[in-house]
Amino acid sequence: SRELFLASFEKIRKNFQELFRKLFGGGKADIFLTDPQDVLSSGIEIYARPPGKELRSLTLLSGGEKTMTALAMLFSIFKSRPSPFCLLDEVDAALDENNNERFNRLLAEFVPTSQFLIISHAKRTMSMANVLYGVTMQEPGVSKRISVRFEDAGKKLDEQLEPVG
Amino acid sequence: SRELFLASFEKIRKNFQELFRKLFGGGKADIFLTDPQDVLSSGIEIYARPPGKELRSLTLLSGGEKTMTALAMLFSIFKSRPSPFCLLDEVDAALDENNNERFNRLLAEFVPTSQFLIISHAKRTMSMANVLYGVTMQEPGVSKRISVRFEDAGKKLDEQLEPVG
């Protein structure tokens, strides 16, 4: 089980180095075992250096940079061991337009192997969907599902889904 | 000091009841002292009931409802004791278009008494500003201030501020 863990760890590490560069358009990231002598209970350290910046602690990263680093890690684990479906609830809330687009491009790479259920307010992310479900509370306090066509989404989406009154 | 605290508490409470209804377009909210016998060290309990819904614990509110309730509380304290300036860093991140607008309308009521420094990605909030500052890292890793005119903001804003290359 030691070999199994190490093999999976190395795979995730390689993915993380690659996917971080892809999401940030450069820079460098890595993961290390804090105690390599004791593989089965060692902690895991994460390094992330956005392009053009010095290496600093994770806490100094900005809100958007932290989200992008976390997504790179998530998809790295996902790539090493794809799970049949994945739920993401407003993971793009802190991202600007540019980063939202990079996230969407990365997401598209995983669509062939897994199903995704995504909740988002970002129009760009909505436009990635194969199926778009609207949830509304036209009857106050009671959630109902309504079908929404994407071309109606955007400004009209809010109108379609707004509680009445 | 007991009278002072009670007087301020009652003022905040009245403001909270009013501003919550304003932000949610209805519903009811209130604050209570958990131990009224011991005013000077009692905790403070918050109740919030969005329109059309039953009263439930705060933890069951949605992300956007929590933000709106917190903003109602913040502005209630602010109203009872205005401070000369206020800093808000992406407080509108979880809000949909509708709630973003209600937040902006409430913010506008406080502009005559205080200065605001606001950080936001929401175009609607940006349009409220008297002065718009862009911050960019044209030179990677080094922040610089550039002036931005609002009519250039929106799509062009991202282009003006994007790091080169």
Added chain:
Amino acid sequence: MKLKKLILAGFKSFADRTEFDFDDGISCVVGPNGCGKSNIVDAVKWVMGEQSAKSLRGSEMMDVIFSGSSTRKPSGMAEVTLVFDNSSGFLQPEIDGEKPDGTTISVTRRLYRNSQSDYLINKTPCRLKDVREMFMDTGLGRDAYSMIEQGRVSAFLQASDDERRAIFDEAA
């Protein structure tokens, strides 16, 4: 394995029976603040065996049962069903040593106001243990790296060494 359907009835704000059909690719759920989107994520976690009311944003498990609105009375029960196309044989359910037949697998969880709770696989009553074991090692378990709740995306970076470790172990 593919997710085919999610059915909620009396679960949180979904007072009426509501179905979501899933295809390949991305299904996106949209709607205004407070309309019930994150409750759908809670429903999936709950039917897969989540035992902590706090991680479903409540203070007790009863909080998942529809508790009424200005026009409706509270429900007596919450029920969520997940339906999978298991023609690939990815899931290996077992109830008392028996394997249910067919390529479709459904998992149901119910909770009644009187605290009674049921689990069913393909409409056959089973125990929480059977549901948990079926999802073990699929990446869909409780330490899942495949379910990110609202506001928790960066939490993974700030997680303690042990939590991070649990996620890496699940993936190994």
Added chain:
Amino acid sequence: MKLKKLILAGFKSFADRTEFDFDDGISCVVGPNGCGKSNIVDAVKWVMGEQSAKSLRGSEMMDVIFSGSSTRKPSGMAEVTLVFDNSSGFLQPEIDGEKPDGTTISVTRRLYRNSQSDYLINKTPCRLKDVREMFMDTGLGRDAYSMIEQGRVSAFLQASDDERRAIFDEAA
């Protein structure tokens, strides 16, 4: 009292001297992820006497000094100045019993690589205590309800009773 100007030099990602002028109403700061917007909020908290490196997102106070980039060497010092129009007499600074004259008040904080740190009011050296006392009871203090950091807006609802209490006390 009105906020007139904020000047950063060598503070976090602001390697060069950068000025922000404030008018009445709303000043909005915009820009892509990671460009330095929240560092401005940290600068304001720091110059007003913040002592916790963690609440400035660092692990030690040295983390506030510009630590270099692919094209620049690290700075030797971080300096932030806030300039107020105090014609209303709202602020009552006092250094060793003396009141600075004039209607403009500036507050400066510096930190050098050798850990030396300076506070100045109207360019006159003073102690942290003088700065703190000047802002006491104005709602601008450290328990301020008037500074909401990124991602912390709902934290106020989830705060412990004591923290909530501290904010209500500050407002009384």
